[in-house]
Amino acid sequence: xxxxxxASLLSAIAVGCVAPGARIAYAQAAAAPAAGAQGGSVxxxxxxxxxxxxxVTQTDPKAKAAALEAYLTQYPxxxxxxxxxxxxxxxxxxxxxxxxxxxxxxxxxxxxxNLRALTLEVYGRRSQADQLTDPAxxxxxxxxxxxxxxxxxxxxxxxxxxxxxxDFTAIxxxxxxxxxxxxxxxxxxxKDAAAAIAAFTSELQAVPVADxxxxxxxxxxxxxxxxxxxxSTPPDYVKCTFFATxxxxxxxxxxxxxxxxxxxYCYKKYHGNADGxxxxxxxxxxxxxxxxxxxxxxxPKASDIAHSTVTSTPDLATLALSDKEFILTNGTPEDADKxxxxxxGKSVTIPGATVVEAxxxxxxxxxxxxxxxxxxxxxxxxxxxxxxTVPTVGAKLDLTGTYDxxxxxxxxxxxxxxxxxxxxxxxxxxxxTAHHK
Numbered sequence: 001x002x003x004x005x006x007a008s009l010l011s012a013i014a015v016g017c018v019a020p021g022a023r024i025a026y027a028q029a030a031a032a033p034a035a036g037a038q039g040g041s042v043x044x045x046x047x048x049x050x051x052x053x054x055x056v057t058q059t060d061p062k063a064k065a066a067a068l069e070a071y072l073t074q075y076p077x078x079x080x081x082x083x084x085x086x087x088x089x090x091x092x093x094x095x096x097x098x099x100x101x102x103x104x105x106x107x108x109x110x111x112x113x114n115l116r117a118l119t120l121e122v123y124g125r126r127s128q129a130d131q132l133t134d135p136a137x138x139x140x141x142x143x144x145x146x147x148x149x150x151x152x153x154x155x156x157x158x159x160x161x162x163x164x165x166x167d168f169t170a171i172x173x174x175x176x177x178x179x180x181x182x183x184x185x186x187x188x189x190x191k192d193a194a195a196a197i198a199a200f201t202s203e204l205q206a207v208p209v210a211d212x213x214x215x216x217x218x219x220x221x222x223x224x225x226x227x228x229x230x231x232s233t234p235p236d237y238v239k240c241t242f243f244a245t246x247x248x249x250x251x252x253x254x255x256x257x258x259x260x261x262x263x264x265y266c267y268k269k270y271h272g273n274a275d276g277x278x279x280x281x282x283x284x285x286x287x288x289x290x291x292x293x294x295x296x297x298x299x300p301k302a303s304d305i306a307h308s309t310v311t312s313t314p315d316l317a318t319l320a321l322s323d324k325e326f327i328l329t330n331g332t333p334e335d336a337d338k339x340x341x342x343x344x345g346k347s348v349t350i351p352g353a354t355v356v357e358a359x360x361x362x363x364x365x366x367x368x369x370x371x372x373x374x375x376x377x378x379x380x381x382x383x384x385x386x387x388x389t390v391p392t393v394g395a396k397l398d399l400t401g402t403y404d405x406x407x408x409x410x411x412x413x414x415x416x417x418x419x420x421x422x423x424x425x426x427x428x429x430x431x432x433t434a435h436h437k
Contacts (some may be wrong), residue, residue, distance in 0.1 A: 042079045052080065056087060065091040065099070065238045082111055089120055097124045098408050113160070118152035119175040121145075122182045139190055146186035149179035176206045181221050189227050191224070201289075213250045221425060223247035223259050230266055237270035238296050246284035272299025284426070306331035317342040321387035325368055325378065329411040336408060343403045349421055353379065358393065360386040363418060371411075378411055381418030399422075 001024040044052060055071045059063035068088040071078070078084065083179045089103035101124040104117040111117070122145050129141035152175055159168045184199030200221050204212055212218045226243030229236040244263035248256050268276055276297070283294055300308075306327040313319060314341050318328075353365035364377035371378040381401050391397060401415030 006183075016158075025128045026172045028240070044079070048075055048078065051075065052078075052084070061091045061094040065096075072225060082107060082114075085110075085117055086114075091118065093120055093124070095191045097127050097223070100124045103129075106176075113155035113158070115153075115155055115160075115171050115175055117154060118148055118155060119171070119178060120235060121148040122152060122178055126182055130341035137185070141267055142182070142186035142189055145182040149182040151227070152179045173207075177203045177218065180206065184221060184224065188224055191231060193228045193232040197225065197232070200225035200228060215250075215252050219247055219250055222406045223251075223262070226262060226266070230262065234430070235266075235269075238294075239290060241270065241280060241296060242290045242294065243286050246282050246288075249281055249285045267296065270298055271296050286336055289431060297360070302326075302330035303332060313364060321348070322368060325413065328345045328406050328413060329378075333408070336406070340403070344405075347400060347404060349398065349400045350379070351421075352396050353399050355393055355397065358390050360390050363387075363389070363397075363399065365397070379413050379415060381415045384417040384419050387420070398423075 051071050051074060055064065055067035058067050058126040063392065065088060068084055068091065068117075072081065072084060072088075072149040074079075085103055085107040089100050089107060092100040092103050100120055104121045104124070105115055107117040107168060108121070115215075125141060125145035125148065129138055129267075130142055156172055156176065156179075159165070163171075169205065174333075180199045180203035184196045184203060187193075187195035187199060203221055204218065204225070205217060212222060213362040222243055226240045226245075226247065229243065241263055244259060245267060248259040248263050251259050264274065267280060268274060280296065303431055305418070307329060309319070309323060310316065310331065316324075319339070324339050324343065328336045331339070350367055353363075353367050354372055355363060355365055357364040361383050363381040363383065365374065365379050365381065366377055367379050383406070398421035399415075399418055400421055401418040403413070404416040405414045406412065
């Protein structure tokens with residue numbers, strides 16, 4: 001855990017805890033129960049008071065934790081057990097995550113809505129999850145943190161009777177974004193985009209805007225919010241662009257290179273190119289959420305581009321193979337038929353086709369850049385003669401064939417009379433003998 005973040009968190013968690021010796025008195029009689037929820041005092045026997053005072057006045061966290069544990073062992077039903085457990089988990093939080101969680105667990109057993117305990121549960125379990133590499137174990141740990149986070153959000157609905165308004169506001173100010181961050185992270189990790197979007201949005205709206213403009217968890221979660229919009233079905237490229245851009249704009253230079261590619265990708269994916277992106281940067285830096293008038297002009301639809309190409313090309317037969325395939329895949333049925341009519345029955349050689357599936361009689365290959373990138377076939381070659389050697393998946397071949405048919409969904413061009421193009425034998429190299437004078 002980052003020391004700065006821990007210190008900030010603990011300053012809020014410690015608010016309202018019973019200060020050493022405060023509201024605690026001792027009597028000659030046996031320990032008495034707490035006298036009043038507000039402004040009352042707890043009476044302890046001299047022996048118990050001495051043990052309590054010795055524990056809470058320790059200045060070294062490890063020594064304090066040991067003394068508090070010893071006190072709880074000696075006085076397991078102490079009237080100040082909740083206070084002792086609260087101080088115990090704070091002491092542990094400076095050096096032992098697992099014991100912090102254990103102390104918080106014990107406090108929650110007697111005070112299930114204790115915001116301090118719930119906050120440290122979430123923070124500690126998130127810290128443990130960050131150390132895990134096994135995907136299943138990591139998700140389980142994140143879900144546990146999110147479960148406690150939801151309990152924390154529910155607990156924030158009612159102020160504890162023994163907590164002042166100022167203290168309640170202070171702890172909520174630190175706890176609320178931690179709770180929503182944990183819920184959003186767990187959701188995003190299991191690809192629940194809707195839940196992640198709701199949680200990260202609530203997190204950012206729960207803090208001062210200035211806090212979202214400085215390096216730290218809030219800026220990181222701003223980027224994660226952009227990722228959540230990107231992973232939505234269908235992807236929301238506009239909001240992905242906005243939040244990823246805002247995160248990149250305020251990130252330190254060392255991290256901009258990691259965040260900017262997502263912002264740029266989403267913008268180009270929606271807009272078609274990088275033109276006008278400066279206006280997005282300006283809007284994203286000035287606003288926590290996309291303003292009502294925030295828009296990005298979408299790129300022309302693929303069908304519109306295909307139709308424009310067909311109508312502006314006098315001789316469709318002269319189109320490049322990549323343009324023809326684009327129209328066959330994305331054009332209207334009428335435009336696609338026009339293009340295919342110019343090539344049906346014609347033979348062509350296609351260099352560097354990548355094998356996706358292969359038998360001795362049929363080769364399915366990737367030809368277009370998108371097909372190669374997605375590792376899917378967009379051409380089927382029905383071989384004229386059985387292949388003597390079946391190529392392996394991923395092999396690159398030069399193939400010849402005759403255009404036979406096509407389908408738009410799924411995108412596939414079918415070639416008849418397919419055959420591999422034989423590699424030309426390299427010309428022999430003649431070596432001349434040097435003549436020495």
